[in-house]
Amino acid sequence: MDVVKIMMVLYVFVLSIFAGFELISKVPPTLHTPLMSGSNAVSGITILGAILVAGKYGDWSHGISILGFFAVLFAAINVYGGYVVTDRMLQMFKSKKDKIKKT
């Protein structure tokens, strides 16, 4: 990585942290559990790196492929499980107004 690229990546890093603080501080306490499981699913984005590792040779004959297989597996559990369980929780949150609308 050359210096310019590193600086660009750092730039993205710093700005994202600020965006994160702004966004998360607006989440009400009642949704903190879904926030945690949802952000868990987002952190499964590491699957992108894992896919490239696992697919590098495409077969089982290399050490890297085995590491990659487990990386994809763990990240996949995180991604799929995280979104499904978050959805399961969020569909339970209802208010009086929602119920009136439906009927």
Added chain:
Amino acid sequence: MNVITLLSAEWFRELVYIVAAVFFILGLKMLSNPRTARSGNWFSALGMFLAIAVTLFSKNISGFQMIIAANVIGLGIGYVMAKKVPMTAMPEMVAIFNGFGGAASALVAISEYFARTDTLENLPANDVANQAGQAAEAIAVVAGFNGNVIEFTTMVLSVFVGMLTFTGSFIAFVKLAEWMNSKPVKFFMQHTLNLLMLLGVIALGILFYQDPSNANYFWGIAAISFILGITVTIPIGGADMPVVIALLNSYSGIAVAMTGFVLSNNLLIVAGSLVGASGIILTQIMCRAMNRSLFNVVFGGFGGDTAAVGPEGPGAHTGHYKSMGPEEAGMTLDMAESVIIIPGYGMAVSQAQHAVKELAKLLEKRGIDVKFAIHPVAGRMPGHMNVLLAEAGIDYDKLYDMEINSHFSHTDISIVIGANDVVNPAAKTSPSSPIYGMPVLNVEESRHIFILKRSMKPGFAGIENELFYKENATMIFGDAKKTIEAIIHTLEEMGER
């Protein structure tokens, strides 16, 4: 230009990554309101789907069998776990998912190192571990590294934080699932040992920087981080679990961001930073709600401390308490005009949330105003009680956090269900109490207090609660669910008011 060329072009992939980042941000933004939260989650999932899909077209992938196999198995495990887990066990679930995320990030960073040093790929899959070191040494010039400090630091950090998250979350999971004693486990020279291990990681990191071809340093860092995750989590008591989960959540995000630096992938950095920020904010909220510093939580070994109970031991509190049966409670409730229910972890343990909802419905039918007061650290993770009450079908606009404190003075009856420390007035009145200064719910200001509890034993943190001995407090002993069902039965027998 045909479609495949477009999809596999680097600029196109980067473009889709930007779109995915926007979806993640929108998803979080929509989480600020329970009404939009569910669609926000799907926005986020859509971003993830797009990012994964476009990555699959990368020219660097030469075969799909491992990717497909791992994805199918991961989807199966994740889906079944997500669908089967009871809402009371959500803290364990989040902990274990966290651990998987940390492990995945660490594994990606490890593989990236070996991919660049061109070592593992020439080896057969077996005995990789013992040959990796030798082979790495054999290659004097390391292709991928140009002695770049940031690249090195982030590679070491992603392995360190990833491994730490992995084993730390696993211990948190085991403690939350009560597969092991949730009390703090302390051993000789614990803090010194942890500090030495941390210094060890830093030392190995420097050695590794000087000689990147020596994979032993790298394995060493991974191994120490693995152990450190266990030894730093094991002394933390069950009552502090909300903080620990939030902190591990943040670590898993940081690990992803660091991996993003290693791969110079902006999407990983954005997503990782968002998750890291989320975990840090939740950690802060939890610490503030307990009036403790993060340092104190991590190094304090709070909870189950005998010193906190006092020399007389539990139950030796001076003064008398009153108790009554559920029938009497039902009759008193019948005359009330306003009720506040304060749930705690005890409600989750006895699975009483559905009975609580029935009781609330019955009281409202009689024209009684019912509110719920939820302390930020009630339960085992941030927002745990809210999810349980939502599951039972209680509207979220009836749930209040600390803002409800001004309501207690004009409330007829407060019903404390399996909560203890969060209603302890000692936090306001006695400077010698270990929880002094912690913001608590002012239940003692209401006209009557019903306390549903199994016995007079102190709660999770092992602190005596003077609320139980107050003039206006009455204990109702027994399993919370059975007690509430008995109260409901009494109210039903009395008929309409």
